[in-house]
Every structure is written in C-alpha cells, then in structure tokens.
Amino acid sequence: MKDIQEQIIKTAAQLLTEAKADIVIGFSDSSLPMRATPCFITNADDAQQLVWNSYCLNNLAIYLPECFALDPHVKEQKPPPKVAVIAKGCDGRSAVGLIKELQVPRENLVIIAVPCPGMLDATIAQRLIGTSEIVSAEESGDTVIIKDQTGKETKFDRKELLAEACRFCTHRAAPVSDMTIGELPKGGEALAPDERFEEFSKKSTEERWDQFCRELSKCILCNACRSACPNCYCKVCFADQTRPNWTGTGGPLRDVISFHLGRMFHQAGRCVDCGACVRACPMGVDLRTFTYKLVKDAKELFDYTAGFDIERVPPLIEFNVDDSDNFITEPE
Known part of the structure; x- marks a missing residue:
C-alpha cells in the first residue's frame, strides 16, 4: 500500500499545483493506533501528510456537501471550489449519489479512485x-x-x-472516477456470506418486527448514525421539525422507531452499505441488518444498485410500469 500512498501524495500535489483542485480530501495519520484521520489539503507542500493504509475506514463523501454549501447570509456567492476526493468503492458510490441529488456539482469534483483491500476495524x-x-x-x-x-x-x-461492511462488500472500486491510482479490483463475491442477514430474511414479518423493536430498544436517539451518513445532508431533518412534529426526541420506544423508520425509508435505493452508521453508534445497534435489506430489495425489486449510474434516478423517485408491486399486492 506504500506505492499507492506515494502516488496519492504525488497526484494531490500535482492537482493543487496546477490549480485543478482547491482542496484534496484524504487521510492522514492518527494519534491512535489502527486509525486514520480524514484531512483536507489545500497546499501542495502539505500533500506529504496524506496516507493510505488499512485504517482509512471513513466514508469521505460525507464532507462533500459542506464543501459546496451556499452561505445564506451572502448575496453574491463565491464560485464553488474544485474538490478532489480519494475514493474507495463506498466513497465513490456515495459521491455519485450526491451528484445525482444535486448536492455536488460534477464539474467541480475530481474523484480519485484507489483500490480498497478492505479496511480493518x-x-x-x-x-x-x-x-x-x-x-x-x-x-x-x-x-x-x-x-x-x-x-x-x-x-x-x-x-x-475486517470491518463488517468490508467483509461483505462486492464493490471495492469507485464506479465513476476522473483519475485512478493502482489497479482497481473488479466487482465480485463477498469474502463471506452474510449469515445474519440471510437468517433475518427467512423470518416472518412478525419475527422481523420483533427483532427490529428489540434491536432499536438499545437506541438513545443520539443521532450519531445520522451525523455519520453521507446521505443525511438535509439542513433540517424531519426528526428535528416541530411543525409538524413527526417524532419526539427521546424516551418512548415509539419515538425511536419513528426516527429509524423515517430515516431508513429515506435510505431506500440510496444506501451504499458503507457501515458508517453502525460504526458511529455508541450503543452497538445493528442497523446494518435492516439497511442491507433495503439494498437487497432495491436490487431484487427494481434492479437498482445505488451509486453506479449518474443518469438513472433512484427507484423511489421514478415510475416504471414493469416495477414489481408484490410488496403491495402480496406482502410477505
């Protein structure tokens, strides 16, 4: 991975020197073992801080919307910056989703695809x-x-x-990129079958609901999952709205369920299974079993995989007469 790191440093310095990027988002060393810290490089001389190792686990796409956010207090907005991001498969797919949802201007984004061996947790x-x-x-x-x-x-x-999401990942390279470093792996089989998810899928609707409620009973509504997710970029989350008040801020399980049902529904056809929400949770709530079910359903019902095609809109936004409607007419 040292060769990849050297190429990342060289590429970042070149982009900044040639003014092809104003910011390069990547990773630097952490003060803690087995961790890497997201960093923002704006000077070519600082590119030496960039690292690439087995601990570059964060999904860097989460920082992209803020790079292009407009200042509501200024009439004349500055031109949007040119941002380069070091992208694993999940980072790249999340970036594609943000481009499709008009949170990131494609012409101002440089996606640097790097091979991901699977990150250690x-x-x-x-x-x-x-x-x-x-x-x-x-x-x-x-x-x-x-x-x-x-x-x-x-x-x-x-x-x-290996991080859980990496253990079951089948897309280790960014599907859309402007530059590539190293030899990108092709999509393939996961390192291991997700037995926990398969067991959940075989359960009846009542059994799934019981498992869902039991798992969410651990939740303290700290919103760490929302804060860590690249798809959760709304200025005001539905859970924070007071007119109308969709859900409470803590206490009864019904508030917890309302929050997670709303958030998961918003992830349908958008989640890339990066695992950021699970890693952020201080209570160890197994959100991935439920969000991964959405990923599988999007593929099986609509033949859609999030983050691959910039042109195609997510399945819950478009209508096709051939779409499966079994979940309505013949629910499990």
Whole structure:
C-alpha cells in the first residue's frame, strides 16, 4: 500500500499545483493506533501528510456537501471550489449519489479512485484483545500483529479484523472516477456470506418486527448514525421539525422507531452499505441488518444498485410500469 500512498501524495500535489483542485480530501495519520484521520489539503507542500493504509475506514463523501454549501447570509456567492476526493468503492458510490441529488456539482469534483483491500476495524480488534488497550499494530502479509499496553503481542488473520461492511462488500472500486491510482479490483463475491442477514430474511414479518423493536430498544436517539451518513445532508431533518412534529426526541420506544423508520425509508435505493452508521453508534445497534435489506430489495425489486449510474434516478423517485408491486399486492 506504500506505492499507492506515494502516488496519492504525488497526484494531490500535482492537482493543487496546477490549480485543478482547491482542496484534496484524504487521510492522514492518527494519534491512535489502527486509525486514520480524514484531512483536507489545500497546499501542495502539505500533500506529504496524506496516507493510505488499512485504517482509512471513513466514508469521505460525507464532507462533500459542506464543501459546496451556499452561505445564506451572502448575496453574491463565491464560485464553488474544485474538490478532489480519494475514493474507495463506498466513497465513490456515495459521491455519485450526491451528484445525482444535486448536492455536488460534477464539474467541480475530481474523484480519485484507489483500490480498497478492505479496511480493518479497530473496535473489532479491541473486542478480540479484551480490556488491555492496543498500543500498536503491524501488518505482515495477511497477518496483523497487535501489541497491547502490557507488551503482549497477538497475531490475527487480516480477515478477522475486517470491518463488517468490508467483509461483505462486492464493490471495492469507485464506479465513476476522473483519475485512478493502482489497479482497481473488479466487482465480485463477498469474502463471506452474510449469515445474519440471510437468517433475518427467512423470518416472518412478525419475527422481523420483533427483532427490529428489540434491536432499536438499545437506541438513545443520539443521532450519531445520522451525523455519520453521507446521505443525511438535509439542513433540517424531519426528526428535528416541530411543525409538524413527526417524532419526539427521546424516551418512548415509539419515538425511536419513528426516527429509524423515517430515516431508513429515506435510505431506500440510496444506501451504499458503507457501515458508517453502525460504526458511529455508541450503543452497538445493528442497523446494518435492516439497511442491507433495503439494498437487497432495491436490487431484487427494481434492479437498482445505488451509486453506479449518474443518469438513472433512484427507484423511489421514478415510475416504471414493469416495477414489481408484490410488496403491495402480496406482502410477505
């Protein structure tokens, strides 16, 4: 991955030097082990800060709408900046969705596609290590050697530490790009079948609802999932509106369910299964089982996969006489 990192640094510096980009969004080293920090490079000399490793887990597309947000207090708006973003498969697909929804001007965005080997999740590593704090991690081929604060070293197979979304990902490269670095992987099979989702899909409607309510009973309505999601860019969320008041801000389970049902409905045909919402949740709510069901339904009912075609609108916005209506006429 060092070769990829060097090319990223070189490309970012070149884009900034030639004024083809005003900002490059990428990753820099973190002060914490097994993590990388999103960073914004505006000077070619600072491109050396950019890194590319197994911990570049965040979906960088979440920062794009703010880069192009208009200032409501200014009559004459500045020209929109030219923004370059280092894009894994999920970043690239989220960027495509934002372009389609007119949150990001395509002509001002430079998508730099990079190959994603699947990112490692520090929280999974910490759970496997136990209570002793992780102080360092090194990779040797497919082996990850983790050292804790007691000095003990533990070896893991890389696949054991993969983020859940990466473990089941079948789209590891940005489908739309302006520049590519390295050899991009083609779409293929996931590293492992998602047995938890398959088990959920086989359940009856009543059993699914029971599981949904049990899982959401953990939620404290902190809105971390909303804040981490690239698709949640509304200036005023429906959950924050008071006229009308769609849902409460805490307490009864009905408020929690109203919030998540509304948010998940808004994700239908838009979610790219990046896992940002799950990683952000402080209570460990398994949102992915439910959002992944939406991803599967969009594909099976409408032959639609989010983030691949800039021209085609999401399935809940268009109407086609051939669309499946079994979910209305013959619900499960």
